[in-house]
Amino acid sequence: xxxxxxxxxxxxxxxxxxxxxxxxxxxxxxxxxxxxxxxxxxxxxxxxxxxxxxxxxxxxxxxxxxxxxxxxxxxxxxxxxxxxxxxxxxxxxxxxxxxxxxxxxxxxxxxxxxxxxxxxxxxxxxxxxxxxxxxxxxxxxxxxxxxxxxxxxxxxxxxxxxxxxxxxxxxxxxxxxxxxxxxxxxxxxxxxxxxxxxxxxxxxxxxxxxxxxxxxxxxxxxxxxxxxxxxxxxxxxxxxxxxxxxxxxxxxxxxxxxxxxxx
Numbered sequence: 001x002x003x004x005x006x007x008x009x010x011x012x013x014x015x016x017x018x019x020x021x022x023x024x025x026x027x028x029x030x031x032x033x034x035x036x037x038x039x040x041x042x043x044x045x046x047x048x049x050x051x052x053x054x055x056x057x058x059x060x061x062x063x064x065x066x067x068x069x070x071x072x073x074x075x076x077x078x079x080x081x082x083x084x085x086x087x088x089x090x091x092x093x094x095x096x097x098x099x100x101x102x103x104x105x106x107x108x109x110x111x112x113x114x115x116x117x118x119x120x121x122x123x124x125x126x127x128x129x130x131x132x133x134x135x136x137x138x139x140x141x142x143x144x145x146x147x148x149x150x151x152x153x154x155x156x157x158x159x160x161x162x163x164x165x166x167x168x169x170x171x172x173x174x175x176x177x178x179x180x181x182x183x184x185x186x187x188x189x190x191x192x193x194x195x196x197x198x199x200x201x202x203x204x205x206x207x208x209x210x211x212x213x214x215x216x217x218x219x220x221x222x223x224x225x226x227x228x229x230x231x232x233x234x235x236x237x238x239x240x241x242x243x244x245x246x247x248x249x250x251x252x253x254x255x256x257x258x259x260x261x262x263x
Contacts, residue, residue, distance in 0.1 A: 184238025
């Protein structure tokens, strides 16, 4: 007599209200983590210290004695607080993503958990790596390139709100661009596109990467190359990682003769 296949999730169902309560608790913990980090950063190094750290790449390439300016009355107060909140979110991001993982994990099969947890960890590390690459490498090259073209009759004194907007847009652009391997792995693992097709589309992706870099970065060659080249390299990393993930996260095969799941 054939045995019925056993569902790994049998008995784990919860009422809808219970899911809402758990979601609320997870969100509270995530916001609490951000709030705690924000409070610590306000004490040390403080909003002013974080702002100086954020502005350092720009100030280093301004004429001697020149600083950024504030054209809004409350900008010297608001902008450092925004930077502190952004830093708190980045530092607390692993906790935030863990709460997301803990919420969805009970509804996943074992082979799905093998896929999701590594993706949560890798997406966090890749986003932070993209932000760090932008801050430590790209900013210095871009500001140096821009200042080299500035006429001698112009004294650059950027507004701090405009600078913050530029920094945030660049951080988001590079953080998102560094998620290319995660996107490639997800597409391949969900059978939306095969690894063979991803390899065939390599040339098209290079064109797309340079178009994206031209659209979302400043109109200078340095920043565009700094975004497009890592995207192309990370695409290759994604193809390599997709092959490994597909091999190690397959669902258990079902024996058609017995109806049981093989282990």
